Amino acid sequence: MTTSAVTGATGHLGRLAVSALLDRGVPAGxxxxxxxxxxxxxxxxxxxxxxxxxxxxxxxxxKAALTGVDRLLFVSGSEAGQREAQHRTVVEAAQATGVRRIAYTSIARADTNSTPLAVEHRFTEELLRASGIDSVLLRNSWYVENYTAQLPQYRATGAIVGAAGEGRVAAAPRADYAEAAVAALLADSPASATYELGGPAFTMSELAAVLGDVTGTDLAYRDLSPADFEAGLLAAGLDQGTAGFVLALELATAAGELDVPATDLERLLGRPATDLRTALTTLVG
Ligand SMILES: NC(=O)c1ccc[n+]([C@@H]2O[C@H](COP(=O)([O-])OP(=O)(O)OC[C@H]3O[C@@H](n4cnc5c(N)ncnc54)[C@H](OP(=O)(O)O)[C@@H]3O)[C@@H](O)[C@H]2O)c1
Structure with a gap:
């Protein structure tokens, strides 16, 4: 009997991963x-x-939760700023309890990614490399749901406002990442691997066009200079730190840091990754 555990199982991705394990025939017990x-x-x-x-x-x-676990899908925590200590706890517990394989949800191009989010992922990737446990780094690009969650705001203004220029994002729906994560977790080889995961990439203008079409909304992408974008965030009431954080995500998008080929995701899925129109139709169509 091989026991597979999923952390963050109450979250969006973790819950989908548990479902994917059951769908693949892993006994619930x-x-x-x-x-x-x-x-x-x-x-x-x-x-x-x-x-x-x-x-x-x-x-x-x-440690008690991981006792008897062979394979661990370690879904990164959502409390940014606290994750170095938290993730160290998980990796040390996995070492102590003899977990044989960990698949960890990291961020696209973690080694060079310029966003503040990448710092804790780089730290965790290092911990895993040093742990001696077979480790699969699932470097997820953005979720399509990051955009659909903002649909009410897009609708209210008729615009997706950003500073991403013509930068492309290889976003995929969480369900694709969850299915791929489970495939990587259950595979016996390679022992350790790094996957850059994302779906067919699109620009923000393309996102506006397809999202508008799927939801019957008049939507356009309005690209601002970084300074104007940040000023807009501050005017909307964001504090300087949060505005800088959001701007950094836009600049990373503009620089193509979230644009990865769909090859790794499709190899793990054994099928084409879900394209933007299909994903949006499923999520909000
Ligand atoms: N690629 C992307 O676009 C993207 C976007 C957002 C986040 N992420 C990352 O991917 C992860 C999964 O995404 P998601 O959409 O599933 O996020 P989510 O729905 O917010 O789920 C986060 C999960 O982590 C759990 N968690 C948070 N802090 C914890 C702690 N201290 N101890 C134990 N469990 C803890 C939460 O438990 P509770 O239910 O108890 O809160 C929840 O189950 C996120 O946590 C984040 O690291 C990626």
Whole structure:
């Protein structure tokens, strides 16, 4: 019996990954959902999934949650700024409990990515390299859902406003990343690997056109200079730090840092990655 665990199983990606494991025929009793709040996964428990409670800030609980686990899909935490200590706890617990394989959700081009988000992912990738555990780095580009979540705002203004220029983003829906993560987790080889994962890339103008079409909304992309974009964020009430953070994401997009070939994702999926129109139609069509 091989036991596979998923952290962040109450989150969007983790929940999809648990479903992907079950869809691939992994018996529910061999799947461990690591969560902070078990009430959020009562449905998974009812299906026979083992639910174990651990906060990344609690080393003893994380160690208990990973006991007996062979393969771990380590979904990066969502508390930016706290993740170095949290992720160290998870990797050390995995070492202590004898986890044989970890697949970790990192960020596109983590080694050179200029966004503030990449710092904690680089740190975690280093921890994993040094851990001696077979490690698969799933360097995910953006989720398509990052954009659909902003649809009400786009609709209110008729515009997607940014400073990304003609930069392309290889976004894919979370479901593709989850399915690929599970494929990588369950594979026996290569022992360790780095995958740059993303779907067919698009510019923000293309996003506006397809999203407008799919939702029957008049949408256009309005590209601003970095200074004007940041000034707009400040005028909207964001503090300087948050505005700088959001601007950095735009500049990384403009520089093509989130544009990766779809090859790795498609190899793991064994099928074409979901294209933007299909993803948007499924999510908000
Ligand atoms: N590629 C992208 O575009 C993109 C976008 C956003 C985020 N991300 C990254 O990808 C991860 C998964 O994305 P998602 O959409 O599934 O995020 P999400 O829905 O916010 O899920 C985050 C998960 O992490 C859990 N978590 C957070 N802090 C924790 C802690 N201290 N201890 C234990 N569990 C903790 C959350 O538990 P609770 O349910 O208890 O809060 C939740 O299950 C994110 O956490 C983030 O690192 C990537």
């Amino acid at each position: 061999d799947v461990v959902a690591v969560v902070r709040d078990p009430a959020k996964v009562a449905d998974l428990a009812a299906r026979g999934v083992q639910v174990r409670v651990a906060d990344y800030g609690d080393p003893a609980a994380v």
